Amino acid sequence: MIEERPLAAKAPQHAALTEREVQESRRKETILYLDGVSVSFDGFRAINNLSFLLGKGEMRAIIGPNGAGKTTMMDIVTGKTRPDEGEVFFNGTVDLTKHDEPAIATMGIGRKFQKPTVFEGHTVEDNLALALAGSRSILAAIFHRRDAEEEARIAEILDTIRLTHLRDASAANLSHGQKQWLEIGMLLAQDPKVLLVDEPVAGMTDAETEETARLLRDIARDHSVVVVEHDMGFVRDLGVKVTCLHEGSVLSEGSIDNVSSDPKVVEVYLGR
Numbered sequence: 473m474i475e476e477r478p479l480a481a482k483a484p485q486h487a488a489l490t491e492r493e494v495q496e497s498r499r500k501e502t503i504l505y506l507d508g509v510s511v512s513f514d515g516f517r518a519i520n521n522l523s524f525l526l527g528k529g530e531m532r533a534i535i536g537p538n539g540a541g542k543t544t545m546m547d548i549v550t551g552k553t554r555p556d557e558g559e560v561f562f563n564g565t566v567d568l569t570k571h572d573e574p575a576i577a578t579m580g581i582g583r584k585f586q587k588p589t590v591f592e593g594h595t596v597e598d599n600l601a602l603a604l605a606g607s608r609s610i611l612a613a614i615f616h617r618r619d620a621e622e623e624a625r626i627a628e629i630l631d632t633i634r635l636t637h638l639r640d641a642s643a644a645n646l647s648h649g650q651k652q653w654l655e656i657g658m659l660l661a662q663d664p665k666v667l668l669v670d671e672p673v674a675g676m677t678d679a680e681t682e683e684t685a686r687l688l689r690d691i692a693r694d695h696s697v698v699v700v701e702h703d704m705g706f707v708r709d710l711g712v713k714v715t716c717l718h719e720g721s722v723l724s725e726g727s728i729d730n731v732s733s734d735p736k737v738v739e740v741y742l743g744r
């Protein structure tokens with residue numbers, strides 16, 4: 473009997489440890505890991521016990537009604553907003569709540585906001601050269617003699633963003649869609665591991681929207697990508713797992729067919 477007591481006391485402790493180990497090994501397989509994340513603004517819970525896992529090399533589409541918390545979730549990942557509670561990890565091991573925005577960007581989390589912010593007074597190629605140069609000054613970046621590796625990188629990005637034929641064009645003369653692609657190219661120049669892309673096809677023509685789905689699928693071959701978008705035709709074209717947020721939590725997650733036919737999603741979002 474005396475022998476049994478410590479054994480009985482040990483059993484639940486052992487089980488708890490195993491559960492934690494399982495969770496940790498699950499986390500290590502992710503590039504982004506959010507668990508139990510909440511944040512409130514003036515008492516309003518914009519993110520409410522949110523759990524979201526993005527696998528290494530995965531592309532995910534995030535949908536959800538206005539105010540669902542999509543932007544706030546991105547703000548938490550990029551360090552713009554600190555969560556009140558919960559875990560946020562990058563690459564399985566880096567606790568993002570302990571780093572600020574510039575450090576997180578340098579680690580390899582690139583974000584593209586909805587409105588393109590390219591340098592309009594410069595050519596497409598110079599915009600990419602500027603992004604590639606990072607902290608170099610604008611003039612130094614443009615007049616710096618690029619080595620073969622940098623030239624090859626620019627050529628590769630131009631090809632990915634469908635702008636090789638416009639490399640010498642002024643960014644000011646690009647269409648809205650082409651400016652979005654150039655900005656995606658500028659993100660790629662910084663060699664991110666994860667790209668967060670906010671409503672990339674808003675304001676694009678149908679042809680540009682279709683090309684953007686192909687472009688992001690190309691990028692997703694060697695990057696992890698999160699795309700926030702309301703255009704369901706475009707989300708379907710991406711052909712990836714979909715997460716629908718609502719009131720700061722995951723309402724539904726799975727294939728586009730499953731999520732778009734989920735009665736909860738129809739009620740709060742698609743049926744509106």
Ligand SMILES: Nc1ncnc2c1ncn2[C@@H]1O[C@H](COP(=O)(O)OP(=O)(O)OP(=O)(O)O)[C@@H](O)[C@H]1O
Pocket residue numbers: 513514518536537538539540541542543544545
């Ligand atoms: N800094 C802030 N201060 C106060 N409230 C905020 C702040 N940021 C976000 N909110 C609120 O949190 C909620 C979630 O907003 P969020 O912008 O994340 O939603 P969203 O899903 O991105 O919506 P949309 O599709 O309209 O962009 C909203 O009710 C918003 O008003």
